[in-house]
Amino acid sequence: MKTRNSNSGSTKISAKWIPLICAFCFALGLVFSNRIWVPYESNGEQLLSQRRREQEEFQAVSEDSTAAKKGKDVMDEIVKTHDAVESLDKSIAMLQMQLAASRSSQEMTSLSGNAAATSVTGLSHEGGHRPKVFMVIGINTAFSSRKRRDSVRETWMPQEYYVKVDDDVHVNLGTLAATLARHRSKPRVYIGCMKSGPVLSQKNVKYHEPEYWKFGEGENKYFRHATGQIYAISKDLATYISINQPVLHKYANEDVSLGSWLIGLEVEHIDDRNMCCGTPPDCEWKAQAGSVCVASFDWSCSGICKSVEKMKFVQERCGEGEGAVWSALF
Numbered sequence: 001m002k003t004r005n006s007n008s009g010s011t012k013i014s015a016k017w018i019p020l021i022c023a024f025c026f027a028l029g030l031v032f033s034n035r036i037w038v039p040y041e042s043n044g045e046q047l048l049s050q051r052r053r054e055q056e057e058f059q060a061v062s063e064d065s066t067a068a069k070k071g072k073d074v075m076d077e078i079v080k081t082h083d084a085v086e087s088l089d090k091s092i093a094m095l096q097m098q099l100a101a102s103r104s105s106q107e108m109t110s111l112s113g114n115a116a117a118t119s120v121t122g123l124s125h126e127g128g129h130r131p132k133v134f135m136v137i138g139i140n141t142a143f144s145s146r147k148r149r150d151s152v153r154e155t156w157m158p159q160e161y162y163v164k165v166d167d168d169v170h171v172n173l174g175t176l177a178a179t180l181a182r183h184r185s186k187p188r189v190y191i192g193c194m195k196s197g198p199v200l201s202q203k204n205v206k207y208h209e210p211e212y213w214k215f216g217e218g219e220n221k222y223f224r225h226a227t228g229q230i231y232a233i234s235k236d237l238a239t240y241i242s243i244n245q246p247v248l249h250k251y252a253n254e255d256v257s258l259g260s261w262l263i264g265l266e267v268e269h270i271d272d273r274n275m276c277c278g279t280p281p282d283c284e285w286k287a288q289a290g291s292v293c294v295a296s297f298d299w300s301c302s303g304i305c306k307s308v309e310k311m312k313f314v315q316e317r318c319g320e321g322e323g324a325v326w327s328a329l330f
Helices: 017-110 115-121 146-153 173-181 235-247 254-262 282-288 307-318
Strands: 135-140 161-166 189-195 225-234 268-271
Antiparallel strands (some): 189 225
């Protein structure tokens, strides 16, 4: 009996094909491996590149922030230095004013006195030294206005303050002295009837301002300043003006000029409406009510209209009395 061969139905692979099949599989694996894994490797490189860019951008922002902070610190130091210099300049200016005022006071006390100063204060002094007067009054007048000057002198004849008065303004000296004495403890004061009038740019009008363009455009007004008929400034301010006169700019109107010199200083502006009363009946009613005016004039004339004829009349109606000057509290 013949036995059946169990391998008769199977296909045999030759041994020589095995290396070829292995090489083919290896090559096929490389192909699939490149197609599948290369994108992942590319994504990894992209992530690394993106991370590097982010780090570089962050570093750049940090450097910019540091530079900006350093720049701000430098600007802060510059501002502090500028403020310190301004403060020092102001302190030096104040010391110069005080020194000049002290020298002026010493010079005045060393001068020989005169009868007029003695009669003003009502005191006698041994040794001929001039007494320290409370105020100096300058009368603003034209050379040809002798009659105006005489009319003022007939009504009154009293240096911590300097007072400017026009020659057509009535003044009660005792009331003026008492008014100034109330502000005696203040270092730098500017007293008068404060106003802020329009800047007149039109030519051929009274009080025309040739430098109107410096005050802006349109309907402009001056800064606040005392009306020019009468005002008072303390000694320190008068000394400051005397020292700096060569560099102080003068406008067409002297009251505006004075206001411009003082507006940038540490000065107290005192608006006293009692220094700009009207002529009778205004000042007369106030005197009867117990509030004697310091000064009286007509606004329409910027002084007393026809002052030569009316000055005595105003004195009779609005004057403070003969003994007021001597009883005033200096």
